[in-house]
Amino acid sequence: MLLALSPRVLLPSILLAICLFTFWRPDHIARQTAVEAVDVAVSDKRIAFSIDDAPRGVGAYLEAGERPKLLMEAMKTAGIEQAVFFVNPGRVTDNDGDEATILAYAEAGHLLANHTADHNRLSDVSVATYLADIDEAEKWLKGKPNYRPWFRFPYLDEGGKNKAKRDAIRKGLKKRGLMNGYVTVDASDWHLEDLALKASKAGQLMDWNAMGELFVESYVQSAEFSDDLARRTLDRAPVQMVLLHETDLAAMFIDDLAAALKKKGWTIVSADEAYRDPIAHMEPDTDFADGTRTQMLAAERNVGNRWYQRNDQKVAKKLFAERVLRE
Template sequence: MFLPSLLLAIILFAFWPTENATSETVPLPPPVTMSDKRIAFSFDDAPRGAGAFLEPDERPKLLIEALQTAGIEQAVFFINPGRITAYDHDAADIAAYAKAGHVLANHTAKHSKLSSVTVATFLADVDAAEVWLKDKPNYRPWFRFPFLDEGRTNRTKRDAVRAGLKQRGLMNGYVTVDASDWYLEDMAISAAKAGKLMDWNALRDLFVESYVESAEFSDDLARRTLDRAPVQMILLHETDLAAMFVDDLAAALKRQGWTIVPADEAYRDPIANMEPDVDFADGTRTQMLAAERNIGNRWYKRNDQKVAKKLFAARVLRD
């Protein structure tokens, strides 16, 4: 054991830089830096209502526990207060998210779709949500468009709502990472109703894999578009699948070198204040910025429902 150690010491000494050594003769390694792959978590459509797999009040409790297990100290929940009634526990569940350290923001009261309603109707729905939200603990003046629909091809409508949000002091709560978890849940619900057997481990793996791939795709797209790595914002929904799998997703992202950061940090990133001027205002912030700059390959393939349906059938249902 002694001889190899001695030889190692001799080798290290022989190549150790002296006071007269220069960078030409002894190249120095690059400095060690932390990964610039940062990501924050968000959940739309709270309260979402009963799912197919968990009891109505079981989901928020499980989701809060999963976020704690995952080390996600501050996610943002985009709230639809119009879904809250006096006959459910939704208000208490949302208060529990805030009490656990997460923040609350505006998603309209009734989940209006901008391309389908007038500007006045849409902004009235925004205002109705603000009335409910503004005095709640951990409220943030952020707004997320339902369906990520910012007016689509109607620039006049898009610009009018952008101006309306600014007048109200609301910032657009951008998204960069999406893998259509709502569609995975829809397919799982349909399969359960049809009495089909599902491989739950395969469903978890498909859920996690799709979002990790989407994060990597958006990271690459952002670097190609902006020449830097902004904080990514992942879009999930307050679903049963999210409650069951978010801790697995967080662990997988960390294995891929991602650092999970608070929503507050994400919305301090300069990308949060960018307003892409595109022909079709619908989708993630990175997609629209890439379209504005004519960057190709900007659509994550698993958001195509045909692709997602085929993967679900093959892996979860084993059809």
């Protein structure tokens, strides 16, 4: 049975239907989907921070003792609530104040992990010597606040071409309950620091602002490069892990770096979140065990263009000379 509707009832109904169709028409849906896709693309760019070689010697810019306080303040400003410091306890003595510095990092909310006691390169020592170096560091670290059972290879040297040595250390880490603290984003800040130290000792004038720009630019480029490499290799975006060192450059410019990364759509996450990512447990089987986790995974899977160019010391030295020394 059909109901007869008066024009006064029918007209508002028709107008409502037109409005609903206009609002929910396919091109509106397409636009909404596009916006959601952009949001997902931005939100999956996650990045965490790690700092190696703590405690480290005096740098080119700051007075002795200034670096730790400035570094902690800069990370707080940057919104880096939880970085991980990979510690070399063999550098800590009873009267140098370094233990207090390491504990201050932990008290500020950051994590402590193993970087060997004396920073040996695996390719240069025996398996027994290397494992003893790890054990010595563990003795110092265990019981410290915010300790994590993670290990970072000095120089990112996991045995080079010696697969037997690589596998022996992997087995030794598992036996000790230690996870390989992977890295993905590297721009050789240690090399920039070395160049600055040499320039300072030689009495050369350096452009402080240009140094900061070079540092930030290089690490942002490295993050974008590693993100692309990971997507080409794994078909997804793992949490990227930045490799810095406890240098004057990190203390002076880490907040600028964090701000620049955020402008590129990166979200800063904790080291704990990073090492929960599946990439943390991958063990690439490559002919040469050295470099970042993304580089080695790409090598294992024959993905091309694996090397960020500014990790080439000749390239970095030329940029430093042109932009910082203005030669």
